Amino acid sequence: MNNVTGLPLTKIGVFYDGNYFYHVSNYYNYVHERKTRISIKGLHEFIRHKVAELEGDATSFNHCQIVDAHYFRGRLSASEVSNKGKQLYYERVFDDILMSEGVTTHYLPLRSNHHGRKSEKGIDVWLALEAFEQVFYKQFDVLVLIASDGDYVPLIRKVNSRGTRVMVLSWDFEYTDDFGNLRSTRTSQDLLEDVTYPLAMHEIIDNRVSKDSYIVNNLFVPKTDNYKKHKRYDDDDDSHYDEEERDERPELGVSQNGDYHASTILSLKEGFGFIAFPPNNLFFHHSEVQNCDYNDLLVGDQVEFRIGKNETTGQDIAVDVYLQEEDEE
DSSP: OOOGGGSOOEEEEEEEEHHHHHHHHHIIIIISTTOSOBOHHHHHHHHHHHHHHHTTOGGGGGGEEEEEEEEEEEEOOTGGGTTOHHHHHHHHHHHHHHHHTTEEEEEEEOEEOTTSOEEOOSHHHHHHHHHHHHHHHHOOSEEEEEOOOGGGHHHHHHHHHTTOEEEEEEOOEEEEOTTSOEEEEOOOHHHHHTOSEEEEHHHHHHOTTOTTHHHHHTTBOOGGGOGGGSOOSSOSSSTTOOHHHHHTSOOOEEOTTSSOEEEEEEEEOSSEEEEOOTTSOEEEEGGGBOSSOGGGOOTTOEEEEEEEEOTTTOOEEEEEEEEOOOOOO
16 A cells, blocks of 8 residues: 655646736636636646646645745736726735735736837746746746746746756637637747646646546636626626717827727627727727736726727727826826
8 A cells, every 4th residue: 555645745836927827717708618717726726636647646636736836917007007996906806816825926017118008028037037046946846837938948948957847738729709800829839849748728628528527627717706797887788878978978089109099998798898989889809908907997998999800891890909097187
């Protein structure tokens, strides 16, 4: 009889590319048939089970422990969202979830790019530096990356040189949005080729005969607990606006870049919304929101956007949508 208590501890470090994780979670919340988000607690349990299995002894689950976990993402400063109480609230809710699971958060302010738009700068470098430092000092047996970018390949090679195995959780998926546009997410092949344990999460999740069905189902937030259930809008469509109300909406504006317009959000559904733009309202997809989380938007918010074309129907749609910042008085 094996003396399980005599097994050495397998130390696991988990590092999240937060923007990528949020994008994947949105896919399962809005597009996939599960219609719910990924659970941090369930994901950590899944990682421990997989490490135990792949390291050669499935009975050693209790000896596979996540001893360090870090979450990296860019976000707006408090002053930039001071007028958006809901946005601050939902950020704090997610921070509480991460904190309850022992995840250390690392945030950098979003920076303006050459178009004047807010975007992430330096997050991948910070993640790589922190990950390698923690591998060096804490001597992880397995480093787990929740990321898709090939820019992490040098990190993986450095970690490999120290004898630490690397696991990457990857998601490849594509879908057609409500306007016929094909949207896809792919993980760098170079990234997958250099890791010890590449896990194709989309295949594992959709494998209905998986022997790990309980662990897979546990990856997701129960629908009754899903924070998307908090009602963030008045109706499911914009039909509640009558013609008089339409006339009272803010006039269309043009940003200093010339190709950006400004208007207000009329309605928000599960993963998409509509923006006031005479003579017809413009559809936008959650993946087009650039400087905040889609879930942080509210009906009536002022946004800037460009006008794109649906490739299938030729219909105008809103792309590169940015939540407007309040002017300081």
